[in-house]
Amino acid sequence: MSKGAVKQKEINKTIRAEDNWEPIGPTPMPEMSDLRRWDLRLMKTYKPFYAPFCDLCCFCTYGKCDLTEDKKGACGINISGQQGRWGLIFSLMGCSAHGAHGRHLIDYLIEKYGEDYKIDLGGQVDVEAPHMRTVMGLKPETLGDLRKGIEYVERGIIHGVSATHMGQEGSDIDFESKSLHIGMLDHVAMEVADIAQTIGFKFPTSKAETALSGLGWGAVDKTKPVVTCVGHNAAVATVMIDHLMKAGIYDQVEVTGICCTAHDNIRYSDKAKVIGPLSKQVFFLKTGIADLVMSDEQCVRCDIPQLAKESGSALIATSDKISYGLDDVTHKEVDEIVRLITQEGKQVLIRDVDKAGEVAAKVLPVVAKNRKKELVTKEKAQELAQACKKCELCDRVCPNFLNISTAVSDVKEGKFDMMTSVFARCVGCGKCEQECSKDIPIIKIMQAAASWDTYNIRVGRGPIQDVEIRKVGAPIVLGTIPGIIAIVGCSNYPEEIEEVAEIAEEFAKRKYIVVLSGCAAMAAGMKKDAEGKTIYDKYKPDFDAGGVLNVGSCVANAHITGAAMKVANIFAKLPLRANYEVIADYILNRVGAVGLVWGSYSQKAFAIGTGCNRLGIPVVLGPHSAKYRRLYLSRKEEDDWTVMDGRKKELVNTEEPSPEHLMVVTESKERAIITLARLCIRKNDTAQGRQIKLNHYISLYKQYMGSLPDDLQNFVRNDKDIPIVYKKEVSEYLKTVGWKPKPLLTLPTFIGTYESNIPIDAVVK
Amino acid sequence: MSLPYYHVNVFTGIKSCRVMEDPQPLAKVLKKAERPLMVFGPKCNEVNLDGKLLMEYGVEIAKTLGAAVCATANTKKKLLELGVTPDSTYDAVEIVNHLKDPNWKGVKKQGNHDFVLFLGVRPDLGNQGLSTLKHFATHLKTVTLCKYVFPNATFSLPNLKDDKWKEYLENLIQGLKS
Numbered sequence: 018m019s020k021g022a023v024k025q026k027e028i029n030k031t032i033r034a035e036d037n038w039e040p041i042g043p044t045p046m047p048e049m050s051d052l053r054r055w056d057l058r059l060m061k062t063y064k065p066f067y068a069p070f071c072d073l074c075c076f077c078t079y080g081k082c083d084l085t086e087d088k089k090g091a092c093g094i095n096i097s098g099q100q101g102r103w104g105l106i107f108s109l110m111g112c113s114a115h116g117a118h119g120r121h122l123i124d125y126l127i128e129k130y131g132e133d134y135k136i137d138l139g140g141q142v143d144v145e146a147p148h149m150r151t152v153m154g155l156k157p158e159t160l161g162d163l164r165k166g167i168e169y170v171e172r173g174i175i176h177g178v179s180a181t182h183m184g185q186e187g188s189d190i191d192f193e194s195k196s197l198h199i200g201m202l203d204h205v206a207m208e209v210a211d212i213a214q215t216i217g218f219k220f221p222t223s224k225a226e227t228a229l230s231g232l233g234w235g236a237v238d239k240t241k242p243v244v245t246c247v248g249h250n251a252a253v254a255t256v257m258i259d260h261l262m263k264a265g266i267y268d269q270v271e272v273t274g275i276c277c278t279a280h281d282n283i284r285y286s287d288k289a290k291v292i293g294p295l296s297k298q299v300f301f302l303k304t305g306i307a308d309l310v311m312s313d314e315q316c317v318r319c320d321i322p323q324l325a326k327e328s329g330s331a332l333i334a335t336s337d338k339i340s341y342g343l344d345d346v347t348h349k350e351v352d353e354i355v356r357l358i359t360q361e362g363k364q365v366l367i368r369d370v371d372k373a374g375e376v377a378a379k380v381l382p383v384v385a386k387n388r389k390k391e392l393v394t395k396e397k398a399q400e401l402a403q404a405c406k407k408c409e410l411c412d413r414v415c416p417n418f419l420n421i422s423t424a425v426s427d428v429k430e431g432k433f434d435m436m437t438s439v440f441a442r443c444v445g446c447g448k449c450e451q452e453c454s455k456d457i458p459i460i461k462i463m464q465a466a467a468s469w470d471t472y473n474i475r476v477g478r479g480p481i482q483d484v485e486i487r488k489v490g491a492p493i494v495l496g497t498i499p500g501i502i503a504i505v506g507c508s509n510y511p512e513e514i515e516e517v518a519e520i521a522e523e524f525a526k527r528k529y530i531v532v533l534s535g536c537a538a539m540a541a542g543m544k545k546d547a548e549g550k551t552i553y554d555k556y557k558p559d560f561d562a563g564g565v566l567n568v569g570s571c572v573a574n575a576h577i578t579g580a581a582m583k584v585a586n587i588f589a590k591l592p593l594r595a596n597y598e599v600i601a602d603y604i605l606n607r608v609g610a611v612g613l614v615w616g617s618y619s620q621k622a623f624a625i626g627t628g629c630n631r632l633g634i635p636v637v638l639g640p641h642s643a644k645y646r647r648l649y650l651s652r653k654e655e656d657d658w659t660v661m662d663g664r665k666k667e668l669v670n671t672e673e674p675s676p677e678h679l680m681v682v683t684e685s686k687e688r689a690i691i692t693l694a695r696l697c698i699r700k701n702d703t704a705q706g707r708q709i710k711l712n713h714y715i716s717l718y719k720q721y722m723g724s725l726p727d728d729l730q731n732f733v734r735n736d737k738d739i740p741i742v743y744k745k746e747v748s749e750y751l752k753t754v755g756w757k758p759k760p761l762l763t764l765p766t767f768i769g770t771y772e773s774n775i776p777i778d779a780v781v782k
Numbered sequence: 783m784s785l786p787y788y789h790v791n792v793f794t795g796i797k798s799c800r801v802m803e804d805p806q807p808l809a810k811v812l813k814k815a816e817r818p819l820m821v822f823g824p825k826c827n828e829v830n831l832d833g834k835l836l837m838e839y840g841v842e843i844a845k846t847l848g849a850a851v852c853a854t855a856n857t858k859k860k861l862l863e864l865g866v867t868p869d870s871t872y873d874a875v876e877i878v879n880h881l882k883d884p885n886w887k888g889v890k891k892q893g894n895h896d897f898v899l900f901l902g903v904r905p906d907l908g909n910q911g912l913s914t915l916k917h918f919a920t921h922l923k924t925v926t927l928c929k930y931v932f933p934n935a936t937f938s939l940p941n942l943k944d945d946k947w948k949e950y951l952e953n954l955i956q957g958l959k960s
Contacts, residue, residue, distance in 0.1 A: 072795025723859035
């Protein structure tokens with residue numbers, strides 16, 4: 018529906034149109050199809066690639082319908098449309114998870130501080146909310162303004178969900194456009210959520226060098242009472258920490274966390290500890306080290322009550338998104354709830370943040386008193402493994418194709434090396450145990466094979482500072498800082514968890530900017546060098562060449578994409594306000610930023626990646642992600658790489674596939690590394706910048722592939738682009754493939770290559 | 783069709799692979815291919831069948847069949863070490879993306895391939911890529927030479943133990959040579 022006067026008035030009111038911090042751009046608070054032409058332009062080059070996970074559609078009572086090849090379902094949908102629909106559903110699920118998280122935080126904080134509570138991210142962050150500014154056109158000043166952001170996202174989600182209903186959208190391309198829209202909203206939701214918790218819980222901000230915090234299950238002092246928070250919402254944990262402090266017992270207990278709540282706990286108190294990523298959830302809970310488990314939301318296992326019961330841990334569920342069928346005791350008095358947990362051993366649901374935090378602080382020392390915590394020894398593990406008949410059922414259900422049966426058989430004989438290797442690759446699903454006909458507690462056996470080392474993680478720092486952007490803006494756009502590598506997402510890793518640290522270090526030592534978040538930020542800290550140092554000990558935490566920084570939890574991902582927007586705004590002076598298309602075009606063509614989601618498993622990761630794509634940031638995924646069913650790929654030799662030269666206003670066929678893909682799966686660490694280096698190349702690179710980028714690309718390719726890259730001819734525009742150290746070799750190669758110089762342009766843009774209301778001058782500053 | 787060894791690849795659909803229990807009929811089918819392509823995945827670098835690298839079996843099959851070679855993931859280095867210069871280097875999803883297009887010129891620029899052999903691609907990624915080809919590349923046939931059933935291929939080996947797999951590959955090579 019086009020916007021009428023009433024709707025326009027409503028938008029103007031929401032974004033305070035009269036505020037003149039920047040002129041209002043063409044798309045304030047865009048609706049589902051307002052940026053559709055941008056999406057179609059993206060998909061002209063980066064076409065959806067579908068890999069159906071299932072050939073059937075089972076959505077409605079017409080079905081099941083077989084959609085194999087060119088067959089249509091009873092409603093008329095085909096296999097491409099169905100995959101597009103799945104993509105939209107995944108984006109919606111991910112965006113909803115972040116949006117509902119943000120909504121909960123904001124409602125809680127508004128109750129506590131009022132809607133006029135000011136946003137203050139410190140003296141170094143003036144562009145506080147680049148996503149809200151760019152997408153909505155609103156410069157948020159208060160918690161009430163953040164609520165407007167969530168309300169806008171919620172409206173988009175309803176529209177998106179409606180399109181997935183049987184008999185609505187049928188075109189794969191339009192499902193994708195909607196998916197991209199929801200991905201964009203996801204970044205708004207994440208930004209809102211992280212700003213809310215940063216100001217509400219007083220997390221560090223405007224500070225690069227945050228503290229180092231303990232990381233790893235080995236870092237936990239199990240002689241103390243241990244509470245483990247699982248999930249993504251730290252509201253209850255902050256209240257609990259306050260109560261523990263007030264009671265004077267905070268130093269006598271261990272506050273630990275798994276997944277993103279752990280990130281936010283250490284942002285609140287660097288004495289808290291991070292157990293590790295999601296993949297270690299079952300492993301850790303089965304150790305019984307946690308006296309009290311507190312679940313909140315997102316990335317929490319569905320069988321936590323069972324796991325807690327099995328380990329003798331108390332359980333408090335704190336979110337109505339995950340109620341587990343437990344008794345809701347929210348209405349009861351604190352002391353009564355404490356009694357129910359400590360004396361009757363009840364697992365409970367408490368939906369009130371303050372009450373749940375107070376109960377947890379009171380329960381923890383009591384439940385810890387009578388518990389014995391004994392890890393499985395090597396002798397015990399050997400005994401437990403004796404029943405193994407090597408039937409291989411465990412191998413067959415392993416989603417990571419691990420040779421578990423051999424590892425268990427080895428343990429039977431007192432050999433643990435294989436099990437150590439399996440543990441390093443284990444994604445923690447527990448299916449092996451479930452399948453075992455002899456009921457061998459395989460995950461428990463891993464306790465005897467796992468490393469119990471202690472690591473460090475840099476406390477999440479939230480937004481990138483404006484002053485940092487001022488410093489690196491030019492080198493990033495010119496290419497002399499070869500790229501920003503954002504390593505984010507979950508822990509469904511294809512191989513050893515250590516690969517994350519290895520990839521991060523490969524780029525940090527080459528002076529890329531390495532930004533981490535979520536479970537990836539944890540995994541990156543779980544490898545030590547010969548001197549016992551993690552990458553957080555070794556590399557500076559600045560957003561600068563060679564820096565390794567952790568922005569924080571899942572919702573802090575918005576600060577990474579926000580940094581790319583800030584480059585366009587602070588360095589290139591492009592207005593953000595309601596100017597999404599121009600900003601995304603700038604990032605796609607001129608900011609060498611690439612995301613890596615090596616262990617993605619969740620729909621949130623899909624939504625984040627899709628949001629990155631609409632903003633012009635390519636994303637590399639690990640092999641598990643082929644099961645998302647959709648990628649955005651180009652075909653470098655066949656596709657049209659024509660862009661507009663913004664200064665000359667001429668179309669130029671650059672013949673240069675940069676960036677080559679928007680979303681691509683790679684199968685091995687080595688391939689991921691060279692793909693990341695290649696995807697940092699942008700048409701805007703100066704000759705010096707291109708030399709630096711090609712130097713790394715060639716060096717990495719030779720290291721991992723044993724030859725010069727066989728697509729080098731695509732990225733050398735003229736002789737000046739050739740790195741000096743490879744000059745002779747590259748020149749000879751180029752001769753053999755009949756390379757010819759390519760046109761140079763200083764202001765590449767998609768604007769002007771498709772029908773759009775944006776004038777080309779909008780990208781020239 | 784047998785149940786795939788790995789449950790993650792359990793089939794949900796109507797059109798599934800033909801499991802080739804005997805290598806000789808498979809050799810016969812393969813020999814009819816006009817422009818075959820052999821795609822090497824990273825397990826070819828790692829799997830050793832009684833002293834012989836899986837990649838060496840793949841190279842022998844490709845040479846015998848006259849198939850073009852595509853190196854995916856990080857297989858190029860090992861192929862070069864074995865004296866094989868691949869005709870192309872792509873990620874697995876990239877080569878699949880090209881193969882979808884019936885008008886693609888193929889890795890040797892002589893026209894798209896009509897038969898694609900896969901060896902050593904990760905089982906879940908492999909089955910996903912084969913799903914793409916099954917739905918969107920009806921102009922070509924696919925075969926997996928790994929030791930598991932891949933439901934989305936046109937032809938697949940049965941689930942095999944390593945010793946039987948080795949025997950299968952050797953017999954297949956003999957069949958291709960005869």
